[in-house]
Each structure stands twice: as C-alpha cells, then as structure tokens.
Amino acid sequence: MKAFDLSGKVAIVTGGNGGIGLGMAQALVEAGCAVHIWGRNAEKNARALAALRAKGRAEAALCDVSDAKSVETAMGKALDAFGRVDGCFANAGVGGGGRRSFLERPLEEWRKLLATNLDGAVLTLQAAARHMVERAGRGDAFGRLVVTSSLASVFGTARNEHYAASKAALNALTRALAVELARYGITANAILPGWIKSEMTERVMSDDKFVGAVMPRIPMRRFGVPEDFGGIAVYLMSGASSYHTGDLFMIDGGYALF
Numbered sequence: 193m194k195a196f197d198l199s200g201k202v203a204i205v206t207g208g209n210g211g212i213g214l215g216m217a218q219a220l221v222e223a224g225c226a227v228h229i230w231g232r233n234a235e236k237n238a239r240a241l242a243a244l245r246a247k248g249r250a251e252a253a254l255c256d257v258s259d260a261k262s263v264e265t266a267m268g269k270a271l272d273a274f275g276r277v278d279g280c281f282a283n284a285g286v287g288g289g290g291r292r293s294f295l296e297r298p299l300e301e302w303r304k305l306l307a308t309n310l311d312g313a314v315l316t317l318q319a320a321a322r323h324m325v326e327r328a329g330r331g332d333a334f335g336r337l338v339v340t341s342s343l344a345s346v347f348g349t350a351r352n353e354h355y356a357a358s359k360a361a362l363n364a365l366t367r368a369l370a371v372e373l374a375r376y377g378i379t380a381n382a383i384l385p386g387w388i389k390s391e392m393t394e395r396v397m398s399d400d401k402f403v404g405a406v407m408p409r410i411p412m413r414r415f416g417v418p419e420d421f422g423g424i425a426v427y428l429m430s431g432a433s434s435y436h437t438g439d440l441f442m443i444d445g446g447y448a449l450f
Contacts, residue, residue, distance in 0.1 A: 195432035197301060198225035198358055203336070203429055204237035204267075206230045206257055206316055213392035216281055216425035223426045228270040228277075230284065230316075247272075252283040255318035255335025256411050257284045257312030266442040267319040276327065279336035279429045280320035282313040282362075288355030289394045302354045309358035317369065320321035326375050333377030338428050341382040344445055359384075363440055370438030376415030381428055386444025388416040412445030 204221050207213040208229030217227045217240070226249035231237045237252040251273045255266035257416065270277055286308050291395035292301075310395035317337055344352060345359035362382060369380035389397060394419055395413060396402045424441055427433050440449050 196223060196426055196427055196430045197428065198223040200224075200261055201278045201429060202226045202228065202270070202276055203279035203281060204228045204230065204270055204316070204320060205281040205283055205388070205435050206255070206312070207340075209236040209252070211392065212385060212388060212418050213283040213422045214240050214283070215281065217250070217420025217434075218247065218419075219349060219426050220429060221250055222422075223429075224248065225279075226250065226274050228253065228273060230257065230266050231233035234446055237398050243273050252408050257282075257316050258307040260315055261422055263312075263315045263319055264351065269321070271323070277320055278334055279338065280317060281338045281340070281425065282342040283315045283338075284312055284316075285309045285340060285358075287423060288352040290350075290352045290355075290396070292350060294353050297354065305354045307356070310361050314365070314445055317365075321369070321373060321378065323377050325373070327412070328378075332424050334376030335373065335376060336433075337366075337369055337373070337380040337426070339380070339382040339441065340367070341384045342435075343384050343442065343448060345384060346448070351404060366440070367438045374437060377379050377434075379428070379433060381433075381437060381439045381441065383424060384440055384442045384444070386410070386416060386442070386447040388418070389419065390421070409450055410445045411450050414445065416443065417444060 193424045204287045205213050205217045208217040209231035229252045241252045253266040253269045339362045342359040344356040349356040366380050366382040
C-alpha cells in the first residue's frame with residue numbers, strides 16, 4: 193500500500209470546510225497529506241481545521257473562488273504554509289435551487305452561479321497548474337487536479353439547467369487539461385457525485401416526496417455521505433493514479449445505471 197502513502201504531499205481543497213470537500217480533506221490528512229482548505233465562512237473554516245488538525249497537518253484560508261485576487265491570495269498562503277502544492281481539489285460550488293423555470297431564469301442568476309461553479313474552478317486550477325508547471329521545469333514533475341462535477345452534468349436536469357451547464361463545462365475542462373498538462377506529470381480527473389447528504393441537499397432530502405421518488409432508483413438504497421469520497425480522493429492524489437487521467441468518476445451508489 194506504499195503507493196497510497198501521501199506523506200510529504202500537499203493538497204488544496206476548495207470548499208474543504210464542509211460536505212464532500214471536508215470528507216476528502218479528512219481522508220487526505222489521514223493518509224499523510226498536508227491539506228490547505230479554502231472557504232468563505234470563517235467559522236466553518238475554524239471548525240473544519242480543528243477536526244483536520246486532530247488527524248494531521250492542515251491550514252485554512254478565507255477565499256471566494258469567484259474572485260481572482262482572493263484566489264491569488266489564498267494560493268500564496270498555501271505556498272507560505274507548506275512550500276509547495278502537489279494536488280488541487282476544485283470542489284467549491286453552489287446549488288441551483290431547482291425552483292425556477294428556464295423560461296424565467298434572469299441572466300444575472302445564471303452568471304452568478306457560473307461565477308462560482310465554473311469561473312471559480314478555472315481560477316483555482318490555473319493558480320495550482322501554474323505552480324505545478326513551474327515545478328516541473330525545475331525537475332519536480334508531479335501534479336493532481338481534481339474537479340467536483342455532478343451527475344447533473346450528464347442527466348436532463350429540469351429547473352436547474354444553469355447548475356447542470358456549469359458542471360458539464362467542468363467535465364470538458366477536465367479532459368482538456370488532462371491532455372494539455374500531461375507532459376508536466378499532471379493528471380486531471382473529475383468526480384461526479386450522485387445524491388449526497390450535505391448542506392446543499394438538506395432541503396430536498398427532508399422532502400418525503402423527493403425521497404420516495406429518488407431512493408428506489410439508488411441500487412445501494414441509501415444517500416451518499418461525505419466520507420464516501422475519501423477513498424477516491426486518496427487514490428487520485430497518490431502515485432497509484434499516475435497513469436489515470438481525463439476520467440469522470442461517478443460516485444452515486446449506482447444511480448446512473450438504474
């Protein structure tokens with residue numbers, strides 16, 4: 193299992209103060225990786241940081257990924273704290289709500305969601321990739337780019353088309369980066385979660401009608417939890433995945449198959 197030992201590695205996890213992001217960050221720390229979590233909520237950052245530090249090395253930064261200056265500042269803090277960044281999990285995102293028809297969707301609402309889900313991922317991945325490419329030029333070629341997409345990117349997602357579009361764009365971005373950056377020893381992969389218990393899904397998962405309609409379509413007969421993403425995070429961060437790039441991993445309990 194030596195390939196899965198992340199000692200000496202450093203990873204950024206945006207949105208790492210809760211939900212799937214925290215689930216991945218916890219597993220990374222347990223595998224020996226130092227983790228730098230980025231989030232917009234100082235209190236959530238502090239709580240997550242305390243939990244992570246109980247297991248290993250971790251730091252946090254306030255960051256709004258939709259703001260280029262904020263991303264630049266957070267990246268600088270990560271490098272100041274750990275000296276390098278080996279992996280970047282572009283996980284921060286917001287939900288679309290699923291309440292408004294496409295016919296009534298104002299352009300500003302569309303742009304606001306894409307600013308975080310798509311532009312935020314682009315800014316984050318650019319900052320990390322520039323550092324990784326620069327390191328490769330010094331003979332230290334290693335990089336892991338991981339994007340949190342969604343099953344909404346491959347299904348018809350009524351009343352949530354702006355969210356679906358943002359995630360579908362991330363799939364295409366991931367594949368493009370896998371080709372462009374491979375020469376620097378950098379892999380790029382995306383994770384497509386199914387229905388996962390988190391703050392983002394709390395409203396719909398408390399709706400009996402929703403649960404009654406969705407649960408029969410999940411072969412595993414349960415909703416996912418953040419801890420379900422620990423294994424894939426460690427794998428993608430590790431040397432074991434060095435020849436695995438450009439993939440879209442569905443972590444959904446079999447929902448997409450049934």
